[in-house]
Amino acid sequence: MKIDEAEETIRALLPEKRFRHSVGVSETAGRLAEKYGGDVKKARLAGMLHDIAKYFPDDQLAAVIRRRRDIPDNFLEFSDKLWHAPVGAVYAEEKLGITDREILDAMTFHTTGRKKMTLLDKIIFLADYIEPGRDFPGVDEVRKAAESDLDEAVYQELQRTIMHLLEKRKSVYPETFEAYNNLINQINEVTG
Ligand code: DGI
Ligand code: FE
Ligand code: FE
Numbered sequence: 001m002k003i004d005e006a007e008e009t010i011r012a013l014l015p016e017k018r019f020r021h022s023v024g025v026s027e028t029a030g031r032l033a034e035k036y037g038g039d040v041k042k043a044r045l046a047g048m049l050h051d052i053a054k055y056f057p058d059d060q061l062a063a064v065i066r067r068r069r070d071i072p073d074n075f076l077e078f079s080d081k082l083w084h085a086p087v088g089a090v091y092a093e094e095k096l097g098i099t100d101r102e103i104l105d106a107m108t109f110h111t112t113g114r115k116k117m118t119l120l121d122k123i124i125f126l127a128d129y130i131e132p133g134r135d136f137p138g139v140d141e142v143r144k145a146a147e148s149d150l151d152e153a154v155y156q157e158l159q160r161t162i163m164h165l166l167e168k169r170k171s172v173y174p175e176t177f178e179a180y181n182n183l184i185n186q187i188n189e190v191t192g
Pocket of ligand 1: 043051054078079081082085108111112128161165170171172173174176
């Protein structure tokens, strides 16, 4: 699928604000891919499509998660805010004919992260957080880190997200902790 086609597809499925967010994630992901040696086309496409299932009703999201044996069903034991990510990947595969596993995985894990994130996983996870339309406390620090160190920026995003969830007395999906542990161990090994 070409990027223009993806843009038209999400324009029809998302409200204006979410559409603009998706275009922002696509552009930011493309820039991060250029900077860190990723596949720019895949990054733009995954960024454009990442929130495609954001406005599907919860019962439909849950039905897809139950139907697809390759989606961990523990997603259903955690916040419904997580569900659009894996279901977006299923939609991209089944309805849009996207077969590239890297793109589908980056979409699946764009909200939670996962242990041993790939370069494309990290790019989409980070672009979702720092695209120009985002405005929340701490985002500029993460943007700054993203200019020089991808792993450090993803680490900071995970740390802030986990802290935010804890402060609000919310549960944290286990893979988010796995992603956090994996990255901080890696960072500590490199820097001592
Ligand atoms: O879809 P977006 O709003 O662009 O961004 P997202 O997919 O990253 O965010 C969805 C929400 O999910 C966000 O407010 C944080 C929340 N969330 C709830 N539980 C968890 C979680 N995020 C992570 N990483 N891990 C959780 O366990
Ligand atoms: Fe999302
Ligand atoms: Fe998003």
